[in-house]
Amino acid sequence: MKKNSKCLTVTMEDYVYDSIKATIGSRVPESGGILGGNLEDNPLHINRFHDLRPAFNGSHTGASAGHFSPDHLEMNHVIDNIWTPLNYWINGVIHSHPGSMSSLSQGMKGTNDGDVEYFTNLLNHEDSIKNGLNVLIAPIVTFSHAGDMNITTWTLTRKNPFPRKARLLIVHDEKVMPVALYEELFIIDNESTYRIQSK
Numbered sequence: 001m002k003k004n005s006k007c008l009t010v011t012m013e014d015y016v017y018d019s020i021k022a023t024i025g026s027r028v029p030e031s032g033g034i035l036g037g038n039l040e041d042n043p044l045h046i047n048r049f050h051d052l053r054p055a056f057n058g059s060h061t062g063a064s065a066g067h068f069s070p071d072h073l074e075m076n077h078v079i080d081n082i083w084t085p086l087n088y089w090i091n092g093v094i095h096s097h098p099g100s101m102s103s104l105s106q107g108m109k110g111t112n113d114g115d116v117e118y119f120t121n122l123l124n125h126e127d128s129i130k131n132g133l134n135v136l137i138a139p140i141v142t143f144s145h146a147g148d149m150n151i152t153t154w155t156l157t158r159k160n161p162f163p164r165k166a167r168l169l170i171v172h173d174e175k176v177m178p179v180a181l182y183e184e185l186f187i188i189d190n191e192s193t194y195r196i197q198s199k
């Protein structure tokens with residue numbers, strides 16, 4: 001069996017999952033956010049989430065063109081000014097789809113349209129290469145008829161940008177209070193004032 005046919009396992013801290021459920025999981029489809037972690041420790045572990053809530057600065061797009069297209073200014077702000085100083089970087093983008101469309105959408109090559117094109121461009125961005133983003137985690141949220149949130153997790157690599165399904169495990173490894181998720185709301189200098197360790 002070829003090494004790259006092995007199913008990858010992506011782990012996500014439970015407070016990230018809860019936050020996704022409370023944001024993307026409670027909105028209409030084509031809503032999303034960025035995922036982060038420490039790429040050196042474990043590129044497939046998610047312990048950061050930033051909700052790209054609609055209408056952040058008026059230019060954020062939701063359902064336009066039928067797919068989620070994140071505001072790169074907001075993304076860059078979170079990655080550069082909040083995550084990077086704490087040794088975190090983006091390792092994924094999560095968004096919701098209508099109906100039971102749990103696959104990534106395909107777009108026109110050379111454009112930024114469609115999920116696969118967008119994620120491939122993100123992987124090939126010079127900052128992604130510089131920061132060691134070699135695997136991008138791209139979970140898709142869909143909803144059951146009863147309104148329950150389902151997450152289908154895809155991964156893409158720079159060498160092989162065809163989406164591969166991964167297993168998603170929700171874990172409870174970190175002794176960080178959920179308030180850490182709201183750090184991006186407070187642009188302040190002193191880390192200890194917005195990161196509360198429970199031990």
Ligand SMILES: [Zn+2]
Nearest residue numbers: 067068105115
């Ligand atoms: Zn999509």
